[in-house]
Amino acid sequence: MARLGGNRRTGTDRPVSDQRGSGEVMPVSYGSAQAVAVAAPPPHGFADRILITLSGIRQPIVAILLTISFFTVISGKPVDGLLLFTVATALAWDAGMHSRQLAAARAIGAGAWLAEKEQSQVSVWKLRTRLPRLRFVALGSGAAVIYALTVGSFSRYSWPTTAGVVGLGASVVIIGWGGPTRQRVIPARFSRLGVITWSTLLVAAGLWELSALLQQPNIDTSSYAHPTISTLTDPLLATAPGRAVALLGWIALGAYLVER
Amino acid sequence: MSSHDVTVTGFLIILAGVIATEVAARTGAASVPTFSQVMTRIMRTRTGRVGMLVAWAWLGLHFFAK
Numbered sequence: 001m002a003r004l005g006g007n008r009r010t011g012t013d014r015p016v017s018d019q020r021g022s023g024e025v026m027p028v029s030y031g032s033a034q035a036v037a038v039a040a041p042p043p044h045g046f047a048d049r050i051l052i053t054l055s056g057i058r059q060p061i062v063a064i065l066l067t068i069s070f071f072t073v074i075s076g077k078p079v080d081g082l083l084l085f086t087v088a089t090a091l092a093w094d095a096g097m098h099s100r101q102l103a104a105a106r107a108i109g110a111g112a113w114l115a116e117k118e119q120s121q122v123s124v125w126k127l128r129t130r131l132p133r134l135r136f137v138a139l140g141s142g143a144a145v146i147y148a149l150t151v152g153s154f155s156r157y158s159w160p161t162t163a164g165v166v167g168l169g170a171s172v173v174i175i176g177w178g179g180p181t182r183q184r185v186i187p188a189r190f191s192r193l194g195v196i197t198w199s200t201l202l203v204a205a206g207l208w209e210l211s212a213l214l215q216q217p218n219i220d221t222s223s224y225a226h227p228t229i230s231t232l233t234d235p236l237l238a239t240a241p242g243r244a245v246a247l248l249g250w251i252a253l254g255a256y257l258v259e260r
Numbered sequence: 261m262s263s264h265d266v267t268v269t270g271f272l273i274i275l276a277g278v279i280a281t282e283v284a285a286r287t288g289a290a291s292v293p294t295f296s297q298v299m300t301r302i303m304r305t306r307t308g309r310v311g312m313l314v315a316w317a318w319l320g321l322h323f324f325a326k
Binding site for chain 1: 281290309310317326
């Protein structure tokens with residue numbers, strides 16, 4: 001996985017080797033023949049590693065994953081929760097080290113380089129510049145339908161369904177770790193109104209779901225009076241066609257995210 | 261109105277809010293980004309990208325897996 005997330009950049013840059021063997025190395029004179037390598041300060045001891053990880057929790061997505069992992073554990077799925085917690089911690093570490101690298105670059109006045117790096121299309125995949133060809137879309141859609149019908153034919157929470165979902169989910173996460181799959185325009189910072197609007201909707205949805213969850217008789221017994229989204233979708237997921245439709249929707253969402 | 265209806269109505273109001281925001285963003289009625297722009301912005305870093313994809317994978321696990 002570490003190789004997938006390396007410093008390789010398509011175009012003129014080549015991967016830069018880690019000269020200190022401890023952290024990420026970056027060229028400061030971007031694109032010049034005399035690139036100066038500067039590494040993030042390496043962590044010193046256990047306490048420093050904890051601090052780096054804690055600093056990564058400031059990333060909203062990491063905080064959200066940790067919250068989900070907490071509720072997954074208290075909902076009676078400790079293994080799922082532990083897996084999620086592990087990934088969230090790894091991401092917090094990654095984000096913390098990235099912050100350290102940015103601070104090191106700022107200290108030597110490489111702000112412009114940082115801005116360019118943020119906008120660069122760093123990926124181990126060959127970036128597409130246009131939409132996938134129609135025959136690939138048709139092939140992918142056909143495979144998705146076959147997958148959804150096959151996995152959906154098994155009952156929920158069975159081993160075949162679990163294997164199918166874990167296999168596809170893990171594959172997509174590994175693809176995502178390698179970086180984007182196509183060139184895309186990164187939007188500039190959003191207006192305050194935009195941030196507040198989308199954040200409010202996300203927080204409202206989370207709190208409303210949490211409120212319904214906490215008003216159940218207990219954490220793993222659903223309630224008709226206070227249905228969560230899971231409870232509301234139970235009738236759909238009780239039938240094989242319903243599961244197939246839901247799986248297709250899940251795959252479509254995954255494909256959409258991979259294209260971002 | 262029963263508490264069941266209140267809960268479902270709450271979810272529908274939030275869904276309506278999402279749709280209204282998306283429409284406002286696409287028509288330019290308000291200076292808010294579209295959902296796609298939000299996702300692209302979040303996923304510009306490895307942390308954001310992997311985090312979003314893990315959240316997506318968790319959805320599948322939550323609804324279908326043991």
